[in-house]
Amino acid sequence: xxxxxxxxxxxxxxxxxxxxxxxxxxxxxxxxxxxxxxxxxxxxxxxxxxxxxxxxxxxxxxxxxxxxxxxxxxxxxxxxxxxxxxxxxxxxxxxxxxxxxxxxxxxxxxxxxxxxxxxxxxxxxxxxxxxxxxxxxxxxxxxxxxxxxxxxxxxxxxxxxxxxxxxxxxxxxxxxxxxxxxxxxxxxxxxxxxxxxxxxxxxxxxxxxxxxxxxxxxxxxxxxxxxxxxxxxxxxxxxxxxxxxxxxxxxxxxxxxxxxxxxxxxxxxxxxxxxxxxxxxxxxxxxxxxxxxxxxxxxxxxxxxxxxxxxxxxx
Ligand code: BGC
Numbered sequence: 001x002x003x004x005x006x007x008x009x010x011x012x013x014x015x016x017x018x019x020x021x022x023x024x025x026x027x028x029x030x031x032x033x034x035x036x037x038x039x040x041x042x043x044x045x046x047x048x049x050x051x052x053x054x055x056x057x058x059x060x061x062x063x064x065x066x067x068x069x070x071x072x073x074x075x076x077x078x079x080x081x082x083x084x085x086x087x088x089x090x091x092x093x094x095x096x097x098x099x100x101x102x103x104x105x106x107x108x109x110x111x112x113x114x115x116x117x118x119x120x121x122x123x124x125x126x127x128x129x130x131x132x133x134x135x136x137x138x139x140x141x142x143x144x145x146x147x148x149x150x151x152x153x154x155x156x157x158x159x160x161x162x163x164x165x166x167x168x169x170x171x172x173x174x175x176x177x178x179x180x181x182x183x184x185x186x187x188x189x190x191x192x193x194x195x196x197x198x199x200x201x202x203x204x205x206x207x208x209x210x211x212x213x214x215x216x217x218x219x220x221x222x223x224x225x226x227x228x229x230x231x232x233x234x235x236x237x238x239x240x241x242x243x244x245x246x247x248x249x250x251x252x253x254x255x256x257x258x259x260x261x262x263x264x265x266x267x268x269x270x271x272x273x274x275x276x277x278x279x280x281x282x283x284x285x286x287x288x289x290x291x292x293x294x295x296x297x298x299x300x301x302x303x304x305x306x307x308x309x310x311x312x313x314x315x
Pocket of ligand 1: 239
């Protein structure tokens, strides 16, 4: 059978052509769409990065989920510092022939913070110690003290601060009253639990002489070169001594009425004793009768200097 060609064949041929055109048009449209899509999507895709995205510097979300909360918490508290400190080296060579440059001392003690504060990084110090130094016009001695003591106190792994209590004016010096002032002023800054009272010209010759407190008040300068490495007398309590906050409060601090050189350390010694007279005076002369005026506080890189008006002896 032969298909019919002729008049009836014309409409059949144009329909086929129209269909072919439609198929070509659809194929073109499809390819164009595909090309457009591929090109467009690759331009929008973020560049690949080998690093995780940087964290937003903005504040943390207000109500973090449990996972976020545990991440925001600080790590576990550091362990207690070991006793004795493993950093101690023993006997030290102490000499005063070379002048000390405080900028150099700062450089070799980069972890000492302003005001002469230091806290061990990797462990929790066993004690918080304020070192109190009564002072007037002894800058050269102070430089040696800072040069030697900062490294020692850091090796002893103490949480400590250095307070130089400078007596203002030209009145008679009052060592013990300055020590009382140091106790009061240091406690305004930090919750110290131990106080080491030190003359500015005394340097330990062994770092195992720990500048901390014990269950009883402790005399730390027990063997001094100027006394032939012996105590001048058995009751001697001068030089460097350590008392806990509780012990200091219990004896009503130190006497305020020893003007000039000598005697105040013997009075302090006797506050621990059962001598009737000392017992009487210690209740009426000490922390409970202390009066002074802070003139100026200077925060130096290696120490805090508190200049104070302690008045004058009653004439
Ligand atoms: C004084 C003390 C002094 C001691 C050692 C005593 O006579 O009263 O204040 O520390 O001698 O020099």
